[in-house]
Amino acid sequence: METTAPLGLRDKKRAETRAKLERVAVELVLRDGLAHATVDAISDAADVSPRTFFNYFDSKEDAILGVRNPELTDDEVAQHLAASDGGGLVESIVSLLLWVIEPSTTSSELHMSRMKVVKAHPELLSRHITQMTRMADQLTAGIQTLLEKDPRFEGDSPETLQPSADVLFALCTGGVRVAVKEWVTNGSAATQDQLANLDQLERRAIELVREVTKKIQ
Amino acid sequence: METTAPLGLRDKKRAETRAKLERVAVELVLRDGLAHATVDAISDAADVSPRTFFNYFDSKEDAILGVRNPELTDDEVAQHLAASDGGGLVESIVSLLLWVIEPSTTSSELHMSRMKVVKAHPELLSRHITQMTRMADQLTAGIQTLLEKDPRFEGDSPETLQPSADVLFALCTGGVRVAVKEWVTNGSAATQDQLANLDQLERRAIELVREVTKKIQ
DNA sequence: CTCAATTATTGCGCTTGCTGCAAAGTTTCG
DNA sequence: CGAAACTTTGCAGCAAGCGCAATAATTGAG
Structure with missing residues (x-):
């Protein structure tokens, strides 16, 4: 891995x-x-x-x-996207985003401290966002190839071609952002097991995205 | 006005x-x-x-x-949302966002120069985003009250209550961001009439949001 | 083991962004 | 006019961040 x-x-x-x-x-x-x-x-x-x-x-x-300069390689991105494939688009992308945000190599203690820091200094969230957008090109490229492989958008008529990877990215970024924000603001519930936390965060982000896409017509 | x-x-x-x-x-x-x-x-x-x-x-x-310190008043936000009501939620919110981004009082010449600047220095875009998020609380509050007034979400069952204003905000922010990015990167088409430009930008942002919400199930 | 190539660490000095404070200048209004 | 309110400015200072060149550590080859 x-x-x-x-x-x-x-x-x-x-x-x-x-x-x-x-x-x-x-x-x-x-x-x-x-x-x-x-x-x-x-x-x-x-x-x-x-x-x-x-x-x-x-x-x-x-x-x-804990942002590392040596940015992601295209391979890493592709690999991660491939790994979480099989579910929906949104699932894959959200998972990718959370993975980018969270340098998974850090110790859990450090991780928890970081949570506290972000809670105490929400300005830092915008740094997270910046980081996401910094890698946006790379990530959207990955998403793009994912889209191209997706059978759902294969034989579509011209006007219903693939949704733009950019927009998908933006949408999911939004979901993740809000999920993180929620989770940061709504107290310290379940800050013990951060693996469960990540999972929960991921589910919530996906739920949020779904919620909105369903409600808006 | x-x-x-x-x-x-x-x-x-x-x-x-x-x-x-x-x-x-x-x-x-x-x-x-x-x-x-x-x-x-x-x-x-x-x-x-x-x-x-x-x-x-x-x-x-x-x-x-051209960002002004004296941030928006709640009234201004409410007023703007009310003005663009009648259309859909997305329309209102996108319009609000564009209005926040673009100080409408500037001369058209300055406006055009700013476009060039952003094109030459895309890093500045993240400032725009920051500005949006800076006002996020205020704007989502406005959106929230808009949601409360919307008849579509009135008698819903518990699980299908209003979509969170936060998420809506994030979604539309994403749409606007991508629209702006597109428009910045795809050359100088129609940089003459900046009012038409704004309009075009707005339409595109809405379209992008729609596109995604339709495609993802 | 030794020496040379590579790479990391550090000190130094500089530019830039940004803030607090208090003095000097302007505008307003009675 | 003259006092109150507000603006401008200089000065002094902190912190971020970068380029450069000297020094020190790590490595790999002989």
């Missing part, structure tokens, strides 16, 4: 440093607030120079949210 | 300064690129101190896009 080539001491250290920065960033934000958790402070607490910080992350927010 | 109390020389000057800043900001970005159009340069070209710049705008981007 993971392409973690178990190579070299070097990469190992690098991974550790990144992990430490992510962890410390979240900690400091929780303790001192977003504004007080400066890059200097974070780097300091991670025993690393501020300059090094920017070798790992493009911005403070990226560190806090 | 507008609450422009034609008061005082003071307010007049203020309006002029703001307009000048907006105009100059767009000009400089077009001429020198986004990075080179610094706050200093903009303020300079507008014969105003950099410090004053921030009395008018919260950020460089706000000036470029």
